[in-house]
Amino acid sequence: MRRQTNLPQPSADPVLQRYETQFRALRAQLAELWFFCKGTILQRRLTCGKPACACAATPARRHGPYFEWTYKVAGKTVNVRLAAEEAAAYREAAAQWRRLRTLLRRLEGLSRRALKRKGRLLRSR
Numbered sequence: 001m002r003r004q005t006n007l008p009q010p011s012a013d014p015v016l017q018r019y020e021t022q023f024r025a026l027r028a029q030l031a032e033l034w035f036f037c038k039g040t041i042l043q044r045r046l047t048c049g050k051p052a053c054a055c056a057a058t059p060a061r062r063h064g065p066y067f068e069w070t071y072k073v074a075g076k077t078v079n080v081r082l083a084a085e086e087a088a089a090y091r092e093a094a095a096q097w098r099r100l101r102t103l104l105r106r107l108e109g110l111s112r113r114a115l116k117r118k119g120r121l122l123r124s125r
């Protein structure tokens with residue numbers, strides 16, 4: 001028994017074929033994505049406020065580094081303190097999120113051009 005799929009038939013139009021090939025390549029990159037998070041990871045070195053502490057006079061002697069994950073929910077900024085050991089994973093996840101956004105933008109643009117081309121082909125039949 002043949003498996004029923006929703007996959008579209010390849011197009012005979014060379015322009016549309018090129019769009020389809022590009023779309024498949026981008027979709028394959030999408031499948032390589034891993035855990036992602038919105039926002040940015042900040043690294044801070046802070047002063048403690050004690051006038052006698054070395055951090056007060058010398059920026060290089062400030063405490064830290066401290067890591068913070070900052071993102072927005074419904075327009076509000078959320079700050080989450082991270083342990084130094086966690087920072088790299090969150091930084092990688094933030095990079096994955098930027099990759100996802102770039103891929104989506106490219107897939108959307110490509111889809112728009114492909115749909116427009118398809119419409120033109122259908123109308124001229």
Ligand SMILES: [Zn+2]
Nearest residue numbers: 047048053055
């Ligand atoms: Zn200090």
